[in-house]
Amino acid sequence: MDHDSILKINDLKTYFKIDDQKVVKAVDGVSFEVPKGKTLGIVGESGSGKSITALSILQLLDEPGEIVGGEILFNGDNLIEKSIPEMRKIRGNQISMIFQEPMTSLNPVHTIGNQISETIDIHQKLSRTESKKKTIELLELVGIPSPEKRIKQYPFELSGGMRQRVMIAIALASNPELLIADEPTTALDVTIQAQILELIKDLQDQLGMSVMLITHDLGVVAETCDYVAVMYAGKVVEYSDVETLFEDPKHPYTVGLLNSLPRHDIKQEELTPIDGMVPSPFEMPVGCRFAPRCPHATDLCREKLPSLWELNKDQEVRCWIYTEEWDGDQEVKVSDSLNLA
Amino acid sequence: MMLKFIVRRLLQLVPVLIGVTFLVFIMLHITPGDPAEVLAGEGATVETIENINERLGLNEPLHQQYLSFLSNAVQFDFGTSWRTGREVSSEIAPRFFVTLELAIYSTILSVFLGVIAGVISAVRRYSLTDVTIMLVALFGLSMPNFWLGLMLMQWFAVKLDWLPATGWGSGSQVILPVIALGTAGAAIIARMTRSSMLEIISQDYIRTARAKGVTEKVVIYRHALRNAMIPVVTVVGLQFGYLLGGAVLTETVFAINGLGRLVVDRIASRDFPVIQASILVIASLFVFVNVLVDISYRILNKRIDLD
Amino acid sequence: MAVLKQEQKINLTTKKQHPRLRSMKDFYRKLKRNKAALVGGYLILFLTIVSLIGPYFLSNGINDVDYTARLQPPSAEYWLGTDQHGRDIFSRIIYGGQITLIVGFLSVALGGIVGVAIGIASGYYGGKIDTVIMRLMDILLAFPGILLALAIVSILGPDIVNVIYAVAIYSIPSFARIARGSTLSVKKLEYIDAVRGIGAGDFRILVRHVLPNVISPLIVQATLSIATAILTASGLSFLGLGAQPPSPEWGAMLNDGRGYMHDAGHIALFPGLAIVIAVLAFNLFGDGIRDALDPKSK
Numbered sequence: 001m002d003h004d005s006i007l008k009i010n011d012l013k014t015y016f017k018i019d020d021q022k023v024v025k026a027v028d029g030v031s032f033e034v035p036k037g038k039t040l041g042i043v044g045e046s047g048s049g050k051s052i053t054a055l056s057i058l059q060l061l062d063e064p065g066e067i068v069g070g071e072i073l074f075n076g077d078n079l080i081e082k083s084i085p086e087m088r089k090i091r092g093n094q095i096s097m098i099f100q101e102p103m104t105s106l107n108p109v110h111t112i113g114n115q116i117s118e119t120i121d122i123h124q125k126l127s128r129t130e131s132k133k134k135t136i137e138l139l140e141l142v143g144i145p146s147p148e149k150r151i152k153q154y155p156f157e158l159s160g161g162m163r164q165r166v167m168i169a170i171a172l173a174s175n176p177e178l179l180i181a182d183e184p185t186t187a188l189d190v191t192i193q194a195q196i197l198e199l200i201k202d203l204q205d206q207l208g209m210s211v212m213l214i215t216h217d218l219g220v221v222a223e224t225c226d227y228v229a230v231m232y233a234g235k236v237v238e239y240s241d242v243e244t245l246f247e248d249p250k251h252p253y254t255v256g257l258l259n260s261l262p263r264h265d266i267k268q269e270e271l272t273p274i275d276g277m278v279p280s281p282f283e284m285p286v287g288c289r290f291a292p293r294c295p296h297a298t299d300l301c302r303e304k305l306p307s308l309w310e311l312n313k314d315q316e317v318r319c320w321i322y323t324e325e326w327d328g329d330q331e332v333k334v335s336d337s338l339n340l341a
Numbered sequence: 342m343m344l345k346f347i348v349r350r351l352l353q354l355v356p357v358l359i360g361v362t363f364l365v366f367i368m369l370h371i372t373p374g375d376p377a378e379v380l381a382g383e384g385a386t387v388e389t390i391e392n393i394n395e396r397l398g399l400n401e402p403l404h405q406q407y408l409s410f411l412s413n414a415v416q417f418d419f420g421t422s423w424r425t426g427r428e429v430s431s432e433i434a435p436r437f438f439v440t441l442e443l444a445i446y447s448t449i450l451s452v453f454l455g456v457i458a459g460v461i462s463a464v465r466r467y468s469l470t471d472v473t474i475m476l477v478a479l480f481g482l483s484m485p486n487f488w489l490g491l492m493l494m495q496w497f498a499v500k501l502d503w504l505p506a507t508g509w510g511s512g513s514q515v516i517l518p519v520i521a522l523g524t525a526g527a528a529i530i531a532r533m534t535r536s537s538m539l540e541i542i543s544q545d546y547i548r549t550a551r552a553k554g555v556t557e558k559v560v561i562y563r564h565a566l567r568n569a570m571i572p573v574v575t576v577v578g579l580q581f582g583y584l585l586g587g588a589v590l591t592e593t594v595f596a597i598n599g600l601g602r603l604v605v606d607r608i609a610s611r612d613f614p615v616i617q618a619s620i621l622v623i624a625s626l627f628v629f630v631n632v633l634v635d636i637s638y639r640i641l642n643k644r645i646d647l648d
Numbered sequence: 649m650a651v652l653k654q655e656q657k658i659n660l661t662t663k664k665q666h667p668r669l670r671s672m673k674d675f676y677r678k679l680k681r682n683k684a685a686l687v688g689g690y691l692i693l694f695l696t697i698v699s700l701i702g703p704y705f706l707s708n709g710i711n712d713v714d715y716t717a718r719l720q721p722p723s724a725e726y727w728l729g730t731d732q733h734g735r736d737i738f739s740r741i742i743y744g745g746q747i748t749l750i751v752g753f754l755s756v757a758l759g760g761i762v763g764v765a766i767g768i769a770s771g772y773y774g775g776k777i778d779t780v781i782m783r784l785m786d787i788l789l790a791f792p793g794i795l796l797a798l799a800i801v802s803i804l805g806p807d808i809v810n811v812i813y814a815v816a817i818y819s820i821p822s823f824a825r826i827a828r829g830s831t832l833s834v835k836k837l838e839y840i841d842a843v844r845g846i847g848a849g850d851f852r853i854l855v856r857h858v859l860p861n862v863i864s865p866l867i868v869q870a871t872l873s874i875a876t877a878i879l880t881a882s883g884l885s886f887l888g889l890g891a892q893p894p895s896p897e898w899g900a901m902l903n904d905g906r907g908y909m910h911d912a913g914h915i916a917l918f919p920g921l922a923i924v925i926a927v928l929a930f931n932l933f934g935d936g937i938r939d940a941l942d943p944k945s946k
Contacts, residue, residue: 118553122555365799479928479932480924483875484920484923585792586792594906604802605887608889620791623792624795
């Protein structure tokens with residue numbers, strides 16, 4: 001794929017060494033890119049490695065997580081090779097991140113104002129008054145009423161939705177080129193969810209930044225993303241633009257996800273959950289990681305791991321069905337099993 | 342809301358203080374042997390004993406005696422010493438301030454040392470430094486303060502002659518007793534700080550701070566430490582009480598004329614008014630300090646609690 | 649997948665047959681991996697054995713006074729030297745160990761049993777009983793540290809047996825609080841209602857069903873309490889309010905010998921070290937079992 005990309009991840013591997021024998025390969029050869037000014041959605045079940053991928057980009061992994069291979073190219077610069085002080089200059093400045101839990105992501109003992117201006121003060125040389133002015137502007141920008149009053153308040157005085165707005169304000173403090181949002185709405189009420197997503201979308205248009213949105217909710221993807229990477233068990237299994245993904249999904253797992261999603265745009269026969277469970281990180285299948293749950297799986301699938309093939313300009317898929325070696329039904333069309341009426 | 346909590350917490354003090362005064366009061370009466378006989382000394386006549394009983398009101402019904410004990414105690418009137426005949430309150434007052442000083446200095450030392458050691462340990466978790474600090478802390482809290490006092494005295498006063506071995510008042514006299522008394526507290530606070538820091542470091546808002554691009558120093562001191570100190574505050578309050586109690590031993594080792602040493606001296610001569618008054622004063626102070634700590638904990642924790 | 653299912657099946661069956669076995673095994677496994685617990689456990693074992701059988705191997709008695717050998721430094725004959733009366737410090741420490749361990753175990757056992765009974769009853773019955781008992785515990789806790797023990801000894805008179813009572817009373821509140829807390833959480837469990845449903849009486853429920861469930865935090869508390877008990881008891885003896893001379897109780901030895909410290913440092917050194925080792929052993933072991941019982945630990 002040839003996009004003008006702000007972020008390009010190649011074969012990223014992030015492992016957690018539990019002890020001498022046990023290693024959890026949370027992210028195991030992930031590749032995707034975030035096109036400039038666009039929104040990439042990363043979709044997958046919990047444990048698929050999507051959050052770890054995000055934390056790897058900013059090198060915010062908790063012990064014993066460690067990047068063991070691959071490249072993270074940000075504007076062509078490999079972030080993995082950066083020193084810690086160099087990374088600090090990027091964090092909160094060129095790349096910002098917001099998290100899933102607004103209730104616990106703000107420090108309870110500091111005021112909202114201080115937590116926002118802290119980011120400004122680190123990355124910009126501004127006077128106290130300028131910094132305060134900017135803080136108030138940011139709160140206005142994220143739609144928090146009476147910001148002059150709010151800057152003196154503590155997190156406990158704000159609702160979850162308001163706190164997530166504060167988190168977004170912190171993230172935007174230095175006009176980042178890339179915003180990573182790790183399930184930003186999962187912990188919020190449904191009505192608030194829509195507002196926050198709308199806010200992110202608006203801000204993106206206004207500020208021209210790129211967004212990487214991590215979610216387990218395909219509905220969110222449909223509404224906000226331009227491109228999608230579907231992750232399963234530490235690997236990307238499908239990457240495409242959002243229309244193609246919903247209209248012509250190629251990977252059986254993507255189809256499974258779509259079938260388990262209630263849709264109001266089309267009539268569905270029924271919601272079908274995917275059979276089986278996500279494999280244990282200690283007992284990964286040798287072949288395709290989805291093979292044990294895949295309705296089309298053959299011996300080839302169970303024995304050999306497929307690579308991520310480029311099907312066309314806008315679609316990549318990790319599945320044997322689309323290769324010369326495919327040993328199953330040559331006529332199979334995966335998207336036929338979409339539950340559409 | 343906060344005011345209501347403070348008032349309620351202060352009201353809860355009343356039954357506890359009544360209980361404490363009652364226990365202290367009853368000490369004299371559950372002691373084997375007749376107090377008047379003890380006071381009169383051996384070979385006293387029946388009349389003498391009867392006189393004493395009359396004078397001290399020991400013939401009155403128990404509840405009457407308790408009420409007058411309580412009302413006198415509230416006015417800091419604890420009667421006269423059975424041994425010296427002096428007023429108890431004027432006998433214990435100067436001693437009390439010595440003990441208070443000793444306990445306060447030791448608390449300051451233990452908080453200072455404990456917090457620093459605990460933070461270093463947490464930041465360098467599982468390193469040699471961490472293991473060493475935690476081992477030292479374990480020894481520190483396993484050491485009797487009187488023995489530590491004896492050892493310090495032997496080295497720094499007797500062998501090296503750097504510091505005075507006994508007494509209280511001048512700056513150099515303060516050092517050894519405060520180290521002897523404060524070490525165990527420092528050890529406990531270090532352990533507490535470490536575990537509290539480790540818990541805070543894994544919180545989401547620490548990750549937020551890192552995501553902003555702040556340095557690790559700022560993460561530790563600005564974001565983690567303040568939160569980690571909240572549970573430590575409660576321990577400090579308890580610690581202050583233990584130090585008040587432990588002062589008995591330290592004062593004995595360093596021949597400091599504090600309240601604790603006074604109690605020990607007077608136990609031998611069964612000088613109950615002094616013993617009762619001293620114990621009552623220390624216990625009441627401890628109860629008050631704990632309420633203060635409770636309230637400050639509540640204020641500190643307000644931001645987290647009201648979620 | 650098939651493998652996993654089989655494993656689950658096995659787990660289920662063992663669970664049914666031995667409801668607590670798995671967790672006990674797990675506990676031992678964690679305990680064995682915990683170095684602190686191991687060191688502490690072996691130290692306790694060592695101290696117990698030495699103080700029990702040690703006296704049979706000693707050639708010097710505890711009160712063999714020899715004024716020709718006063719204040720001797722450690723030597724081949726007197727391993728830890730002699731005191732101001734020419735008594736062998738090593739022998740005295742070994743005998744003193746018996747006193748220390750007996751005082752530690754007895755006082756904690758006594759205080760523990762009373763405290764647990766009070767705490768369980770308080771938590772189980774709740775209401776007014778609970779309020780009154782817990783207020784009483786608050787009152788006991790108002791006397792900080794050694795002060796309560798001091799008050800009790802001043803009533804009962806200076807004697808090692810009275811120290812046991814004093815330390816026992818002093819450790820009641822912490823046991824009561826823990827037992828009450830655990831009882832409250834167990835009481836909420838459904839199976840207690842079920843047991844009551846089949847007609848079990850209160851006493852039976854408390855002893856058979858509540859007690860086993862609150863036992864593990866109590867074991868930790870007991871171990872750590874022994875450490876505190878040893879410190880408190882030796883402190884009281886040091887003040888001259890516990891074991892009386894010529895008893896070889898360690899605190900009493902320190903009190904007895906501290907006047908001679910200037911001439912012979914070893915007199916104050918060794919009995920104190922003995923206290924440190926004993927207290928350290930119980931602290932290590934207590935920390936270790938707490939970690940092993942912590943469901944958060946691996």
